[in-house]
Amino acid sequence: MSFFIAEAAAQAQASAPAASPNAGFLNILLLGGLFVFMYFMIIRPQRKRQKEHQSLVDALGKGDEVVMSSGLLGKIVEVDEAYVTIKAADSVELKFQKASVHAVLPKGTIKAI
Template sequence: MHLILAQASSGGGYMQFVMLGGMILIFWLFFIRPQQKKQKEQRKFIDEIKKGDTVVTTGGIHGKIAAVEDDTVVLEVDKGLKIKFEKAAISLDASKKYATPTAAAS
């Protein structure tokens, strides 16, 4: 009788390991992978910023890129008013939303 219980409990440990592996896989598919993809898109967007692009900063400031330096950009927010920002402060999502209505109106 004890032998049967010992075998049943060892099989249960294997199933717990499989279930844990399944949960890790689901967590990776639904949380980690999409976040990595979004970060990759953000890096690509920042690397491809060029003079004349219309963007929005993470602080909500809208403007046009006047100059691009190593890690910074100069943003023209009004005629003659320019502000220097880190490239990382440019928001991909907000810039897409900001640029979409303008492109559709043209």
């Protein structure tokens, strides 16, 4: 047993396995594979949902029955550039941002409820 630092460092270096010459390339390949995986599993589906929602918002028109993200059901009575006015009851009209529209319902759904 030796208590000298130089001998201990030499023993540690001698017992360590030698690094592969392709280790740097393998690390870059794994990092690239991780990015590709993240793109196809997270980024691409989110962009697809954003495009679908944007097309839904662009297609809104007067008389459409919609569900808002808050859960409110109503019929659109006025469409503005950024806002929609929704008739929730006989004398209740509310103004929401277009982006808060969750889904467009088939005609007659509100009467059936």
